[in-house]
Amino acid sequence: MADVEDETLHLTARINYSTLDKGFNYKDEDRKCNELQRDLENRDGVKDFCIKLTGNLKNYDRLNIYGPFDNDTCTVLNFWMYNNFFNKITKDDDTQKIITFYSKLYKYWESAISREKCDIHTYLNVKANFNDLKKLYDYATNYESLKLYMAGKNNVCTENFKQYIDGMHELIKNAQSKCDSESHDYCFLLNYIKKKYTIQTLLELRCVIQGANTKAHVSQDQGTYATFTSSRSRSRNIAVVAFPILGTVFTFLMLYKYTALGSWLRSQLQKRNIIKHNQDDEEDELLSDIYDGTYTNYERGTQNIGYHPAQNYR
Structure with a gap:
């Protein structure tokens, strides 16, 4: 039975983010990370994040990133960076402070790697949209893993797993409706995903909750069998009554026509x-x-x- 907490569910996006979390600790840039920490008002975790980010950027060509999309390392690195920035470092900050901090992080990124190799993705810099965009990207990245995993479970799943799949379908449809112009954040990501998957393909993953349809199916089969049995029983009862009557009538007619009883x-x-x-x-x-x-x-x-x-x- 498919379950989001199943340890055998190996999701590609999760593996990639784990690789970057463990990443290359690049302590040669300790001074610059100290400066970034001061620029971000000595927030907890800034220096540790900076060391990992620097190590990943400096060792960009050595990163082992997997997924269905070609040359995806830069995109994965961008999502990893923004996730740490929005959901950890500036989690409780207002928009103005986030913009200020982001400008400093942007400069630091450009100092660590060339734009030609991996530019920072500015379409991800709106916090209000980021989490949904990341969910969409992760779902597309994990699609093959999810499909294979669900097939192994005969597409039977827990309620939580079904809620996740249904929620992703709803998110995809919502993203499509918002993509009214090519400049919208969702359009950049959807066009990127469409290089590998059609929207219809992403909506094909489905599962049923254990016991929901199987019980109904069994009940339906039992009802059909009961109806069939009842019908057979009625037919048998009619035959039991009818055959003796017909036999009596036939015998009487024969006696009436061919014997003295008839006269x-x-x-x-x-x-x-x-x-x-x-x-x-x-x-x-x-x-x-x-x-x-x-x-x-x-x-x-x-x-x-x-x-x-x-x-x-x-």
Whole structure:
């Protein structure tokens, strides 16, 4: 079952950032890092960050960065740098102070590496957008790892994992809607990602929560089986009743047509018809008398309701 906390889930972006965190500690530039720390008002972690950043920039060609995009080392390094700057060093600062600190960091970057080799990505310098941009980039970087991992789990996942996948789909769609002009931050990143993946491809990753659909599927199968069993039971009951009746009727007809029993039954039926005919004649005569009596009285203008004991049978 796919889980975001699964230790066997090896995400490419996580590995890359871990490489840069451990990176090359370049202490030869200790003096410059001390200056940067003073410029950033002696914030906690600034010097340690500066030493790692300097080591990674100075040893740029030796960095082991992996991912689906060509020549991706500079992009990974930019995301790593901005993540430390926004979410650690200036985490609680207002916009104006962030701009001031950023200008000093920008100068330090340019002093450590040439623009031709790795320029600082200015489209990432808006703090309000950065975290979403990083999530998008990391998701695209991790796409193959996620796809392989989920396939190994038969695309069954925990609720947290499904929330992550669904959240990324929503973020991708939101980025598309914001990309109204080529100058928007999201457009730069989406165009970069599209060099490897289409948006539709990124939206293909899906999983189901364990037990959510499997129970429904089992229930549906049980319901279908119960309906089928009930139908078979009804058919069997009908057959049990119908076959003896049909057999009796068939036997009776054969006896009636080809044996002495048939002659006896016919004579009995003829007698019943004669008796019934006489009874019908008597009843017709009786009813005729009732009608005639009532009608005659009506003609005489007398209000009279004909009565006869035979009326009690109505």
